[in-house]
Amino acid sequence: MVIVIGMAFVTMVPRLIPVFIVDKIQFPNWLNGWLDVIPYAALGALIFPGVLTVIPEKPWIGFIGSLFAVLFAVFRANIIFIVLGASIAVFLLTLY
Amino acid sequence: METRIILNNQQSVKIKMVKKGFIAALPIILGYLPIAITYGVLASQSGISLFELTAMSILVYAGAAQFMGVNMITVGAGSIEIIVATFVLNFRHFVMSLSFANRTRPLEKKWKIPLSLGLTDESFSVASLNTKEGNQEAGGYFYGTLMVTAYASWIVGSFLGGVLGDVIPETLSRSMGIALYAMFIALLIPSVKKEIRFGYIAIVAMVLNYVFSYQWALAQGWSIVCSTLLASFIGTFMIKGRSF
Structure with missing residues (x-):
C-alpha cells in the first residue's frame, strides 16, 4: 500500500501543478503556440512505435491494424466503428 | 417566469x-x-x-x-x-x-x-x-x-x-x-484533413519517439516526453500564429 500511495503521489503532482502555473502566469505567444500543437505531437508519439507492440511477437499485425484505422478515419467513419473495425482486423490477422 | x-x-x-x-x-x-x-x-x-x-x-x-x-x-x-x-x-x-x-x-x-x-x-x-x-x-x-x-x-x-x-x-x-491506438488515429486524422501540418508534427513525433526509444533505448516515459516537446516545438515554426 505504501507503494500505491507513493505511485499515486508522483502521478498526481505533475498532473496538478500546471493548473496553478497557468493560473499565475500569462504565457507569451510563442509558448501558447507551442502548447497548442502539443496534442498532435503527443498523438504521434502515443501511436508509434507503440502500435507495433499490440501483438508483440508479430509487430506487422499492429501496423496493418493501424492502416485499417487510418483508412476508416479517412472515410469519416464513426470513431466507435474505427475502434471496432481495427480490433476485428487485428483479430482476423491473429487467426491467420 | x-x-x-x-x-x-x-x-x-x-x-x-x-x-x-x-x-x-x-x-x-x-x-x-x-x-x-x-x-x-x-x-x-x-x-x-x-x-x-x-x-x-x-x-x-x-x-x-x-x-x-x-x-x-x-x-x-x-x-x-x-x-x-x-x-x-x-x-x-x-x-x-x-x-x-x-x-x-x-x-x-x-x-x-x-x-x-x-x-x-x-x-x-x-x-x-x-x-x-x-x-x-x-x-x-x-x-x-x-x-x-x-x-x-x-x-x-x-x-x-x-x-x-x-x-x-x-x-x-x-x-x-x-483499440486505443485506433482511437488516437481516429482523433488525429480529421485534424490532419483540416490542417496537413498537424500531420507533419505527428509524423515528426513518431520518428523521434522511434529513434529515442528503439535506437537510443531511452526509458519509455522520457522518450514520449522528449519527442512530444521537440516535435511540437518544431511544429511552432511550421504554424505561424494561433489559427485554431
Whole structure:
C-alpha cells in the first residue's frame, strides 16, 4: 500500500501543478503556440512505435491494424466503428 | 417566469453537455475495459489483494504505470525504485496537463483541478481535440463527464478483472489492444484533413519517439516526453500564429 500511495503521489503532482502555473502566469505567444500543437505531437508519439507492440511477437499485425484505422478515419467513419473495425482486423490477422 | 425559463435553458445545456461528454468517452471505455480487466487479472495473479489493485486504479489511474508497478512488485523491486520509475513514466502528463490547462483558461479552478487529476493519454487526447464543446457554455460539464466516465470504466474494469479473472478470451483481449491506438488515429486524422501540418508534427513525433526509444533505448516515459516537446516545438515554426 505504501507503494500505491507513493505511485499515486508522483502521478498526481505533475498532473496538478500546471493548473496553478497557468493560473499565475500569462504565457507569451510563442509558448501558447507551442502548447497548442502539443496534442498532435503527443498523438504521434502515443501511436508509434507503440502500435507495433499490440501483438508483440508479430509487430506487422499492429501496423496493418493501424492502416485499417487510418483508412476508416479517412472515410469519416464513426470513431466507435474505427475502434471496432481495427480490433476485428487485428483479430482476423491473429487467426491467420 | 422569465428567470425560470433561463434556468431551465441552462439546465438543458448542461444535460446536453453531459450527453456529449459521455459519447466522446465511449471509445475510451471500449479501449479501457479489456486493458483494465487484464490488469486486474495480472495483479491478482501476482498476489496483490483485490483492495490494493483497485486502490491502485483509483489513486494512480495510469495504465502503463500500473502494469509496470505490478511487474516490478512481482520481481521484488524496491518501493523507491518503483515510485521513481512511475514518476518517469507519468511525467508526460505534466506536459499534457500544461497544454490542457492553457487551452481551458476560461474554465474556473474548481473545474480545472479535478479535471487535471483525470488526465490520461486517452482523456487528454479526446478532450484536447474536442475543445469546440469545451469552449461552449457549460463546457466544464462536457470535460467532467468525459473524465469521470473514462475513470469509472478503468476502476470497474480492474475490479472485475480482480474478481472474475479471465472473463475475456485472450485472443479477444489481445485484439482489443489496438483499440486505443485506433482511437488516437481516429482523433488525429480529421485534424490532419483540416490542417496537413498537424500531420507533419505527428509524423515528426513518431520518428523521434522511434529513434529515442528503439535506437537510443531511452526509458519509455522520457522518450514520449522528449519527442512530444521537440516535435511540437518544431511544429511552432511550421504554424505561424494561433489559427485554431
